[in-house]
Amino acid sequence: MTATSTATTTTADGRILAYCEWGDPKGAPVFSLxxxxxxxxxxxPDEDVYRRAGVRVITYDRAGYGLxxxxxxxxxxxxxxxxxxxxxxxxxxxxxxxxxSGGAPHALACGALLSERVTRCASVVGPAPYGENGLARExxxxxxxEGNVRELDLARAGEAALRPELQRETDxxxxxxxxxxxxxxxxxxxxxxxxxxxxxxxxxxxxxxxSLKSGCGENVDGFVDDDIAMMAKPWGFxxxxxxxxxAIWFGVADTLVPPAxxxxxxxxxxxxxxxRLDGGHFAVYEGLGKLLAWLTESS
Numbered sequence: 001m002t003a004t005s006t007a008t009t010t011t012a013d014g015r016i017l018a019y020c021e022w023g024d025p026k027g028a029p030v031f032s033l034x035x036x037x038x039x040x041x042x043x044x045p046d047e048d049v050y051r052r053a054g055v056r057v058i059t060y061d062r063a064g065y066g067l068x069x070x071x072x073x074x075x076x077x078x079x080x081x082x083x084x085x086x087x088x089x090x091x092x093x094x095x096x097x098x099x100x101s102g103g104a105p106h107a108l109a110c111g112a113l114l115s116e117r118v119t120r121c122a123s124v125v126g127p128a129p130y131g132e133n134g135l136a137r138e139x140x141x142x143x144x145x146e147g148n149v150r151e152l153d154l155a156r157a158g159e160a161a162l163r164p165e166l167q168r169e170t171d172x173x174x175x176x177x178x179x180x181x182x183x184x185x186x187x188x189x190x191x192x193x194x195x196x197x198x199x200x201x202x203x204x205x206x207x208x209x210x211s212l213k214s215g216c217g218e219n220v221d222g223f224v225d226d227d228i229a230m231m232a233k234p235w236g237f238x239x240x241x242x243x244x245x246x247a248i249w250f251g252v253a254d255t256l257v258p259p260a261x262x263x264x265x266x267x268x269x270x271x272x273x274x275x276r277l278d279g280g281h282f283a284v285y286e287g288l289g290k291l292l293a294w295l296t297e298s299s
Contacts, residue, residue: 018067023050036102039215065222077236147188
């Protein structure tokens with residue numbers, strides 16, 4: 001199972017965006033935005049899940065990851081014109097958007113800023129904003145693994161403080177590729193038992209490994225810019241002002257993005273459809289068919 005070959009398009013400001021397509025080429029278009037870190041290769045490892053759902057899934061390297069040009073200083077909101085540029089290149093006028101983990105705030109940005117084009121959007125195990133317009137620190141970090149708390153503090157200190165740590169983390173993860181480990185995401189990123197069972201699956205592990213190599217094998221620019229955009233500056237839109245239908249999915253056993261984040265989003269996004277997953281950060285792989293069915297319902 002492979003993607004159609006990677007394609008690229010050029011933005012109005014001259015940057016390259018690299019993307020792939022999966023599933024049914026004639027299906028309902030759904031943009032799926034990768035986590036942090038990740039790449040255009042982040043997807044369900046069984047492409048038949050997409051075909052059975054009748055969807056055409058588009059994944060892409062967010063700016064600074066993989067083959068996409070970096071956009072230093074970007075905000076979460078800056079993803080919206082990039083998604084629109086890929087949709088334009090593919091001749092797609094209307095589409096749904098979902099994002100997992102670090103991709104989730106970016107999916108919400110598309111729902112907020114591309115409301116004339118986005119039919120539905122979903123935040124899956126995604127963080128809430130930090131601080132004044134979101135969760136206070138004690139709620140943001142409660143139940144969170146040490147590694148993500150460290151990333152928060154370093155992101156707020158700035159790129160010079162953050163980059164060496166993310167490079168160290170990435171080097172550790174790349175060194176662990178193909179090896180069994182009690183901490184597959186590195187020290188300080190302990191997963192719940194349910195998540196450990198998911199990432200132990202050979203097909204999911206191989207997909208995650210490929211995605212990491214593609215997204216961060218050359219540098220950690222995208223990883224750095226994601227963390228700063230999500231944790232250290234305003235997102236650039238108000239989640240409470242989103243008017244398109246939104247689904248908020250979160251895992252009650254999530255140690256990477258604890259359930260308080262999903263609960264805050266569920267309270268704050270108007271009329272959100274809320275799904276509390278019994279598992280953790282990776283539980284969506286089992287429920288993806290249900291999510292895709294919601295995303296492609298007529299509103």
